[in-house]
Amino acid sequence: MTARRVIIQYCPVPPGLERYVTALFYCDVDLGADERLHDVLCPDWATFRFHYGAPVRATTRSGSRIDGSCFTVSGPRTQEVRFSMGAARQWGFRVSPLGWAALVDAPAYLYADRLIDGDHDPVFARFMPLHDLLADPGVSPGAHLDCLIAFLAGLDLRDVPHEALIAAIGEAVLDPELRTAVDLAAAVGAHPRMVERVCRAAFGFSPKLLLRRQRFLRSVEQFTEAPALKWIGAMDEAYHDQAQFVRDFKAFMGMTPREYAALDKPLTETLMRERVRLGRTGMGRRFRAG
Known part of the structure; x- marks a missing residue:
């Protein structure tokens, strides 16, 4: 069996985006050909993920599920998410409630405690190009991070009441x-x-x-x-x-x-430690662009 390798990196959110995006992150999981990790996520704000590799499967207690989606959206949650994934990598970002209001043309309660295939919901169509922009495995993570930041910074913001x-x-x-x-x-x-x-x-x-x-x-x-x-x-x-x-x-x-x-939490223990570290220091390590 191939040795398990899990890399989760939270990246600094630049000024100007930080009111709307609370985290930018990269995940790289290296496993054997047929091996899968099983894990559970705690409640969180809305999160967008772009997936490359073995399919990811996830469910909530309320019955929401995704299976094999390349672009997933998790609405704001008060429930855990149980998921499994094989060898794959992901790019993602988490939005603040103000970010949801400014970037998503739908009230948050409609997507609360839901998992959504972003490719099949027109509310999230404006984010779909990111999947192809971050797809090339030959491009360095630093260059992909720059691309992700530039894309998010270039989005038109909605007028937000209150x-x-x-x-x-x-x-x-x-x-x-x-x-x-x-x-x-x-x-x-x-x-x-x-x-x-x-x-x-x-x-x-x-x-x-x-x-x-x-x-x-x-x-x-x-x-x-x-x-x-x-x-x-x-x-x-x-x-x-x-x-x-x-x-x-x-x-x-x-x-x-x-x-x-x-529980064995091969991904979320690393993720939570990284989030705690980021919250304590106020910044993340920057990928080298080269």
Whole structure:
């Protein structure tokens, strides 16, 4: 059997794009001819992936699935995604809620917790040329990264109603001191009903669910960064007790924290460590163009 090689590289998002694109990444998986990796992704913002190689298969608990698509879109999620892939490489980017509103001509709630074949949904037609632009394996990753950045920077942005409010909500939900939808509305200085409407349109979910999801993700990131803490030490301070944390974990991941920790996660462990590193340093290593 060929030795397993997994490379995941998060790349710096240049100024001007960072309000709309929160991550640019490259993935290269080298396996034996018939070998496949199986893994699970945590909830996340909307992500676009361009796939080259053995087909990728993915499913959500709600029944959404993709099988063999070369251009996939994952809408904003509050559920895990179980997936498998063989030897392949991927380019991708993750968009912020403001990025979704500015780049996608559809409200986010219509695509929440969904996996989409981007080649067959006209909403995502403007991104389809990227697959061919990033396809040549003889081109260096650095040159492909430059191509990806130039393409995204050249897209026309939609007029976004309540743009300042979307940006304010995006910042506020990261505040661990905010515990309720009322707290969130007060923090951004808007009526709770307005915050509800804007959250569904740009973020995909209600304010209450967004705050719950963020509390959960902070816990997962802390566990990833310092697994010696174990779950009890990584649990976010906003949780009342361990039982509440376990209930949230099951709601977002479909399994207990213990079951998740026991899984073989050949891709997502590398991915999460890279995301934590990037979040801590504020930047990623730049591919050499040559």
